[in-house]
Amino acid sequence: YWKSFQKLSDNKWEYHRFHIFHGYLSILTENYFTCSKADYKALGSVIDDKTEPYLFRIEAAFTRGLKEWDRSRREDAATFYRLAIQMGDEMPESQRRRKFLRMDPQNTGKIHWTVAELAEVTLKTVRDNLRVLEYKTAPPISGTNVAGDRTYPRSDGTTYVDPQRSKFFGGTSDLELLDRMAVGGSKCDGCGKTLAETGLEELFRCKRCRMAYYCGEACQRKRWKAGHKEACRQPNQIEVGDYMRIGRLQSKPEWQGLVVQVLKPDPNKEGRWLVQGEAIKQQVSISSNKLDHIRPAA
Ligand SMILES: [Zn+2]
Ligand SMILES: [Zn+2]
Known part of the structure; x- marks a missing residue:
């Protein structure tokens, strides 16, 4: 997908490029494959490229934010989400009015969407995610x-x-409470080391609840015995x-x-x-x- 997208660089193919790029982003967001360094770079290059249509750059920033969140980098995720919102505000009218044929929301057939409408679908999720990150x-x-x-x-x-x-x-302390209401992942739930202190790319997540984060097996074992066994829930x-x-x-x-x-x-x-x-x-x-x-x- 990415190679096709690059080959078809002329924006007279914008409609086709949109579908190809969307395919690329879909497999990243659905986690069919792990997002590689090359993928992060690819997303970054579209976000930064002012000659690319705003819609593409918004979609890229959203996906990048999502991947940062997946890696427990909440601040970075928030930064990319804010960037997407900013680009949505900046999108010129000439781009907003363009139309693409895509499936309607009920999946019954294809309809013409304006670029503004397509961007709004993504931006709504961006705003929702950002609100969660900001505790709002x-x-x-x-x-x-x-x-x-x-x-x-x-x-x-x-x-x-x-x-x-x-x-x-x-009687739960407010700090504990906040910790429970956050998405987690900024520090090990066992020893309390921050992600940076562990030197890891990302923390390990409990496979069962996916909401407890650890620096390694030792902390995970210790916490499991100390009470996570009772507190852990399947989704x-x-x-x-x-x-x-x-x-x-x-x-x-x-x-x-x-x-x-x-x-x-x-x-x-x-x-x-x-x-x-x-x-x-x-x-x-x-x-x-x-x-x-x-x-x-x-
Ligand atoms: Zn730990
Ligand atoms: Zn768990």
């Missing part, structure tokens, strides 16, 4: 949702600590007492990102759980596929 959907457990008047810790270091959180989390495994984050609900989008505790299975509806949180005081029933684990407690 994190858990205003008591009260206001999503970056309202209340602030909570952001990647720039400003923090706000709500005493309600500690209460709700049964679709839910236990009573777990703290989980609510996903996007059609009927209650403002609940997205809130952290709640699982009380018990909903006796009236299979596949649903009764949950409660500081921001949602009454017990509510949520489908298990709308509940995401936060990082394990141990």
Whole structure:
């Protein structure tokens, strides 16, 4: 894909180049292959090349951000996401109006999309991912949702600590809590060494929950015995007492990102759980596929 993309450098082939480039990015984002050094370089060259259409550069920056996130480099991921958003703002009208034939969102047939619409599909994900990285959907457990008047810790270091959180989390310290609500991966969950201190390209992830990070087998073993064995969950495994984050609900989008505790299975509806949180005081029933684990407690 990459070689074809380079060979077809003339932008009179923009439509074909778009499809080829999209194919290349798809296999990278789907993790069919490990992203190699050459791939990082290739993505970087498109991002930096001002003669390339903005749409391509946005897609490249998004993919690069995703790969950085995969490698636990959260700050780098955020940088590329911000770059994508900036390029979306800068895209000239002449490019925005261009049209490409692509599948419609329901996959029923091909329709004409403007470049602006295609870019927006990617930029929406970029903004969502960036919000997670910046803690903005994190858990205003008591009260206001999503970056309202209340602030909570952001990647720039400003923090706000709500005493309600500690209460709700049964004495868990705020730092622990933040750690559990972050994506993790900036340090070893065993010895606490930062990624830089370990000298590794990336930390190892628990194969089961994929949310605990270690510098090596020794730390992983130690933590497993010390309690990760009980705290580790498979992605679709839910236990009573777990703290989980609510996903996007059609009927209650403002609940997205809130952290709640699982009380018990909903006796009236299979596949649903009764949950409660500081921001949602009454017990509510949520489908298990709308509940995401936060990082394990141990
Ligand atoms: Zn370690
Ligand atoms: Zn685990």
